[in-house]
Amino acid sequence: MKFTFYIFIFFSVSIFSQESIEARLISKVDLNVDTLISVDNFGTSYYIKDDVIYKKTNIETINYNNLQLGTIESANAFNPLKINLFYKDFNTIIILDNRFAEIFKIDFNTLSEYKSVSHVSTGHDNTIWIFNQDLQKLELFDYKSRITRAQTAPVQSAVLDIKSNYNSCWLLTENYLYTYNYFGSLLKKITNTGYTALAESNENVILKKENALLFIKKDSEKIIPIKTSNLLINQFFVTNETLYIYNHKVLQKYQLKTN
Template sequence: MKTLINLLLLFSFFTVFSQENKQIKDSIGKDILDNSYFVIENTLYKKAPNNLNSYKNISLGDITSIDLINSLEIVLFYSDFNSVIILDNQLNVIENIQFQDTILFVKKGITNKLWIYNYDARKIQLYDYKIKKATISSQVITDFEPIKMDGDFNSVRLIGANKTLVYNQYLNLIDTINH
């Protein structure tokens, strides 16, 4: 009987212990202040040393991408609704942008601007979200199916299965990398 009680206690300990582990669906990364960002069940979390902030928007569907290049302007892209939400460092909404065209990729550009890949126009555009329009556009991109876009403040790279197109801050094609 004593052995049975010990076994029951042992199994209940393992059961309780295993339930305390939360699965992190997607670890996004860290900012320069060493705050961690992750997504659980379509909610963005920011874990700082002394607090935990979160942001969720169920009306826009699943988060397609998150750009942390500037932790003061975090960019969330929701492709289901062609929408971008820009958050401050406390995960409060700064801007809510609804695009009319089909947007495949969004990355943070310089101040108040976003690099977007407009699928309908087949162009990369530098979109100013304060004046609500594209200020610069690339030439039409033909015979190329992008699978990913990567960028920083001064350049953007459109990545395909066989090659990568590299553009400068004025959206001039400066390099084609075959892979």
């Protein structure tokens, strides 16, 4: 009887270990940009070429440049009405509207409470998530009132990536993947076993490990591999259940079957 029970357990574990998510190729297109930021549900793409950010629709292409601030370290178009550009060399963030007009400039060097920022992502209302290198804390910063609304406890390892939506923020460090709410409270902590980058969509998380992608469903800690062909993954992001993988030459679009 015990032998039969152990066989059942072994069989169940084997099935579990083989669980994966299918990614069905929809299309691929040649693309030559420095950084692909995102593609929305309407096909509007945001990308960076030679430190100029572009927004391309079916009708037009618009751009914004601020070359005196140097290299764009990161850009976030999660909220297309408040796009943020981070110029790390100048410790400065520019906020753009949907027509790429500059609506806010945050120079952290000139604040009464100086902040040395290494990573930036979008928050709710007039806030942005920033990682304060001096304090080793993630902060929710209100760029209108110039105050910190929330902050986390210090983290003990180097930050690799950051992603957010209006409700939560995910901080990937060399040791852990942290999930925080907009009060700065820790919701979840998962050990990093080799992840180097992440993406988020509808509270679901996709992690990159070497040249593979893994999926963590909202309210779960189970890590499930995504079945893709042997691709070179330089950049990736997810819009709803559509996975985009870019290798600096070709953009591939996949449908994820997560249910």
